[in-house]
Amino acid sequence: MLFRSHALSEDPRACRRLVTVMGASAFLGSAIANRPELGDDALFSRVIPTPSSARATVRSELAAARAAGEAEDDADVLVGALRRAQARTTIEVGLADLAGEIDTRDASLALAAVADEVLERALAHTMGANDARGLAVIAMGKLGGQEIGYGSDLDVIFVFD
Numbered sequence: 001m002l003f004r005s006h007a008l009s010e011d012p013r014a015c016r017r018l019v020t021v022m023g024a025s026a027f028l029g030s031a032i033a034n035r036p037e038l039g040d041d042a043l044f045s046r047v048i049p050t051p052s053s054a055r056a057t058v059r060s061e062l063a064a065a066r067a068a069g070e071a072e073d074d075a076d077v078l079v080g081a082l083r084r085a086q087a088r089t090t091i092e093v094g095l096a097d098l099a100g101e102i103d104t105r106d107a108s109l110a111l112a113a114v115a116d117e118v119l120e121r122a123l124a125h126t127m128g129a130n131d132a133r134g135l136a137v138i139a140m141g142k143l144g145g146q147e148i149g150y151g152s153d154l155d156v157i158f159v160f161d
């Protein structure tokens with residue numbers, strides 16, 4: 001892993017978060033090991049994840065992809081940005097959860113918010129300028145109850161006229 005080791009030595013909170021997550025959660029430890037750039041940002045973050053910050057993460061990842069000159073209408077660019085936003089939010093929420101900065105319900109709400117925003121952005125991209133009347137996206141299961149966990153999948157039904 002390539003973390004800012006100098007910064008870790010100067011930031012006891014970030015160091016504690018890294019040690020805690022690696023020892024407490026194989027899921028989050030693997031996520032950080034596989035995406036160190038996301039882990040690096042999350043470890044040093046001072047933001048407590050909320051539903052609104054989770055939604056903002058999705059929007060900022062999409063804006064960063066646009067600012068990098070990547071084609072806005074490219075489905076691969078969209079999917080990549082949405083995956084980065086989801087992974088970043090999951091790591092941030094997991095770290096805050098393990099540190100006791102948020103409770104289980106707040107973690108679920110933030111994870112559900114990022115899932116909602118990802119679905120909204122993907123649907124908007126897919127529909128483009130087309131009229132979406134006669135289309136409903138119904139969230140089922142844990143997403144419908146806003147009880148998403150770290151490894152949850154999304155049970156969604158698309159109903160159209």
